Amino acid sequence: MAELVLGIETSCDDTAAAIVDPEGNVLSSVTASQALLHAKFGGVFPEVAARAHINKIIPAVEEALSVAKVSPEDIRAIGVTRGPGLIGSLLVGLNTATSLGLGWGKPVIGINHLRGHLRSADLESKKVKYPAVILLVSGGHTFLAYMEDAVNISLLGTTRDDSVGEAYDKAARMLGLGYPGGPVVDKAAMAGKPSIPFPRPLLNSGLEFSFSGLKSAVARYLSATESPVVEDVSASFVEAVMEILIKKCQRAITGRPCASLVVVGGVAASPQLRAEASRLCEEVGVELCLPPLRWSTDNAAMIALATWDYLNLGVSPQPVPQVRLPISEF
DSSP, X not given: OOOOEEEEEOSSSEEEEEEEOTTOOEEEEEEEEOHHXXXXXXXXXXXXXXHHHHHHHHHHHHHHHHHHTOOGGGOSEEEEEEESSOHHHHHHHHHHHHHHHHHHTOOEEEEEHHHHHHHGGGSSSOOOOSSEEEEEEOSSOEEEEEESSXXXXXXXXXXXXXXXXXXXXXXXXXXXXXXXXXXXXXXXXXXXXXXXXXXXXXXXXXXXXXXXXXXXXXXXXXXXXXXXXXXXXXXXXXXXXXXXXXXXXXXXXXXXXOSEEEEESGGGGOHHHXXXXXXXXXXXXXXXXXXXXXXXXXXXXXXXXXXXXXXXXOOOOBOSSOOOOXXXXX
């Protein structure tokens, strides 16, 4: 029996396909980025994203098979992102996966995009030690979860409004730094001083997040300041974000069995977050698990690895297609 999975990811603005074995070894990973298409909008334009996926999805799958030097006969199953995400983008991936499954005679399994991120730290080598606290920080989501193992996951707290990645993008737009916001704001912050006392919403309250107030504070400061120093604003913004994220992680770890802290999602590529998370883990005595930078942002390898949870670990498959899903369902 073939022991490979084809993963397909089209939840937002990257068209991706990958071939992964049960151990998380990545035989190929292909991503067609749309960053240049959306840069002029300062964010993702949904219709443009969906149309670009249509043009890129089949070439991405063909390239993934070619690089891995495998054929459809070698594929055991197809895993495809079923949500959450942009409806038009998701439908391209779902329809493609369903068609390939019918043509190849392979089962198609719908994967929650967030489960993919949760499993991304085990790509290439198994790192996560359970039980684990998970911080998922991306352009669309921000939450803490508790994983007893790869199957049993419970939500601890999520954002009440904006995701941290969205706050980064909005701050970058206000500062004229471009898109995507995370890397450019982090880079500018390294050259600045965190001299502006931006608020830390919900810092001392539970495990939920809120970033709309911080975003608004940046806007008010820029409006009231004649010649703002972009680097100092960036540094002050990043310092506020890091304090919120790390304080919430510390609170989540305290009081429950925890062997590791796992930080995943696009914002997990932030050098500031990686440094602060490392400091926290040394302080509280748990292991820090981070995916390699290439697996932090959206990719199909994480979707393929998550598919093995359904094939080998007994997770109940979800119907395909399904394009909307509450984030509490992993």
